[in-house]
Amino acid sequence: MIYKIQLENFEGPLDLLLYFIRRDELDIYDIPIAKITKDFIDVIEEWKRANLILAGDFIVMASTLMRVKARMMIPRPELDEDGDIIDPREELMQQLIDYKRFREASDILKNMAINNSYSIRRQFEQELSNAEDDELEAYFKDITLYDLARKFKEAIESKPVISQFELNREPIRLEKQKELILKYFDGEGRVRFTTIINSLKSRMEIVVTFLAVLDLVRDGLCSLEQSDVFGEIEIFHLSLKS
Numbered sequence: 001m002i003y004k005i006q007l008e009n010f011e012g013p014l015d016l017l018l019y020f021i022r023r024d025e026l027d028i029y030d031i032p033i034a035k036i037t038k039d040f041i042d043v044i045e046e047w048k049r050a051n052l053i054l055a056g057d058f059i060v061m062a063s064t065l066m067r068v069k070a071r072m073m074i075p076r077p078e079l080d081e082d083g084d085i086i087d088p089r090e091e092l093m094q095q096l097i098d099y100k101r102f103r104e105a106s107d108i109l110k111n112m113a114i115n116n117s118y119s120i121r122r123q124f125e126q127e128l129s130n131a132e133d134d135e136l137e138a139y140f141k142d143i144t145l146y147d148l149a150r151k152f153k154e155a156i157e158s159k160p161v162i163s164q165f166e167l168n169r170e171p172i173r174l175e176k177q178k179e180l181i182l183k184y185f186d187g188e189g190r191v192r193f194t195t196i197i198n199s200l201k202s203r204m205e206i207v208v209t210f211l212a213v214l215d216l217v218r219d220g221l222c223s224l225e226q227s228d229v230f231g232e233i234e235i236f237h238l239s240l241k242s
Contacts, residue, residue, distance in 0.1 A: 005043050007052050013061035014099040016040065021096070028096055031089050033072055037065040068092060105207045106156065147226060151233055152210045155197045159206065172204055177212035181222075185237045193233035 010016045020039050021028055044062055047054060071078070071088035078086040087093075180199075184191040200206050213235065216222040223236045 013058045033069050037069045156203050156206050159203045172208045177209045189237040
């Protein structure tokens with residue numbers, strides 16, 4: 001069988017697994033582990049024969065898939081402390097679900113940054129509590145959603161590609177990121193965009209923080225200002241702004 005799956009098209013092993021799920025229209029909540037393991041290993045072997053250098057994450061994922069497959073073959077299912085059956089696929093499924101959400105949010109962000117279109121800005125403006133045009137000016141001053149998305153896209157690209165190990169950590173909550181942003185405001189109720197971005201360590205944090213900023217603007221708690229074209233973006237807390 002000839003594979004036309006190119007290594008450079010995937011950011012990591014979870015990306016490849018999601019490709020299989022989309023291609024074969026599989027249920028992400030009921031992964032056919034034997035099939036997806038075979039597909040994954042076949043592609044890995046094909047890449048090896050082509051003398052491609054594989055990141056360690058791909059080898060780790062291959063091992064994980066084989067381990068899950070072996071556990072699925074045990075005649076007597078594993079039980080947790082409450083006596084409920086443990087699905088060996090559960091951790092992998094959660095990783096894929098979290099990664100899928102990250103990719104979807106990241107793709108939306110990148111499309112906003114690339115496609116400076118009226119329709120994208122208008123769609124977001126309509127979500128801002130159906131505010132009147134003059135009210136919207138209180139939220140965006142000399143800045144468009146395109147400007148904000150472009151800044152976040154640049155920040156994402158400066159961070160390492162997301163890995164399955166990152167997804168094993170405690171989930172990054174939207175409300176937690178909103179609280180984090182609000183803690184950064186100075187006495188005048190302002191904070192530089194770069195101050196917040198420089199505190200973030202991963203792509204996942206950046207995507208969730210982008211959504212948190214949009215939420216704060218939509219709720220009328222914050223506004224965004226940019227004094228110069230391509231200049232520094234500042235976030236203002238409307239209840240603290242002098």
